[in-house]
């Protein structure tokens with residue numbers, strides 16, 4: 192549907208885009224994901240017609256797009272700042288684009304009603320933006336973007352102004368709406384969780400280049416470049432060379448992994464934290480003479496961390512229904528206009544009742560209002576150290592996936608292993624052994640950092656639920672060959 196072929200763009204010395212080629216399908220929710228400065232906004236601006244590439248081609252439904260001026264492209268762009276007109280009602284904000292096209296009044300009313308119902312704002316038609324929550328304003332912006340029925344909707348960091356709970360709710364909403372209206376969405380984001388939860392496919396950008404295009408799960412489970420392995424989701428990356436189907440990690444020995452790479456190829460081994468099972472040998476020198484090794488429990492193998500199970504806040508407030516017709520009669524307010532949606536009309540806002548008259552309202556954009564709360568930064572809690580040692584038995588029924596060792600690992604769960612006082616590491620099985628440096632618990636997941644001799648960065652282990660592993664514990668780390676992905680360097 193949208194074909195981008197060999198698009199490049201330089202700004203002086205900076206290469207914003209380098210030979211970018213993408214094929215975006217009809218009805219797809221497609222994400223451009225990458226760190227700040229990797230070129231994703233430049234590509235969006237090229238698609239919207241605000242920027243031209245130095246070279247390359249873009250076609251939409253087979254027709255050249257680059258030769259069309261921005262306003263003639265069947266494309267709409269939704270910014271994160273919403274750019275709503277504060278003195279206009281919700282209905283008028285949504286109607287604005289249609290009024291500029293001078294569509295018949297009845298059709299405008301019908302389409303505005305229809306789209307407000309779709310985004311769940313029928314009851315809010317008569318409100319002004321400042322009387323809405325951040326999530327509701329976001330929906331108005333979305334309604335305004337889709338009411339013109341574009342072939343393609345471009346969304347630039349659409350949810351970044353929302354607080355965490357509303358964002359989670361809006362992610363679902365955006366997905367539902369995209370499915371319902373059937374418009375192809377291209378979203379730009381630097382937030383990999385957002386891209387993973389929204390998109391059908393994701394193009395990961397780095398320094399102006401496309402590193403990999405894939406579905407979220409494939410991107411996560413089979414990264415094809417070191418950048419993708421490091422950028423998408425948390426990962427433990429080990430350097431070395433392919434050996435015997437795994438990775439020769441030098442001092443760390445041969446680490447299990449899979450990949451279709453020839454023996455000796457320089458490679459990274461990527462092992463996701465939740466793929467590692469942790470066998471706990473307890474804190475050495477502790478006053479608990481009889482502390483057996485944790486009995487094995489199969490690790491809960493979830494390819495991704497569970498989302499925080501907080502209930503989305505309800506942002507709706509009950510109010511008396513107002514019709515779209517009523518809603519367009521508005522008192523002007525004397526807010527200072529700002530730039531946003533290229534206002535053409537400079538007439539004074541009026542108090543007219545009709546939709547036609549609403550066209551002459553002076554559009555005033557607003558800064559994103561600060562009703563949204565800043566994103567809450569969750570403090571990781573220290574999960575287990577405060578828990579009494581004897582609170583639960585170490586084995587069955589604990590639900591602690593991290594502490595289970597795989598049945599096939601060869602460790603005898605009933606046998607307390609020796610403890611090395613020097614390293615704190617147990618003897619015996621495990622791919623690697625080390626000592627727990629930190630345990631934190633957030634998002635329903637225990638995050639455990641393990642210092643492994645011979646490796647500068649700690650190995651990260653994630654386990655569903657609260658763990659009983661404590662800082663200072665000697666542990667063995669287990670993973671199977673299928674849990675490690677070899678990535679060529």
Ligand SMILES: Nc1ncnc2c1ncn2[C@@H]1O[C@H](COP(=O)(O)OP(=O)(O)OP(=O)(O)O)[C@@H](O)[C@H]1O
Pocket residue numbers: 202205206207225226227228229230231232233234381
């Ligand atoms: N008009 C411009 N003039 C000069 N340099 C520019 C211009 N626009 C973009 N750049 C540079 O091009 C590179 C890519 O910018 P772009 O805005 O596309 O990145 P991005 O991935 O969208 O980043 P962000 O997430 O921070 O918006 C950056 O190094 C940026 O500084």
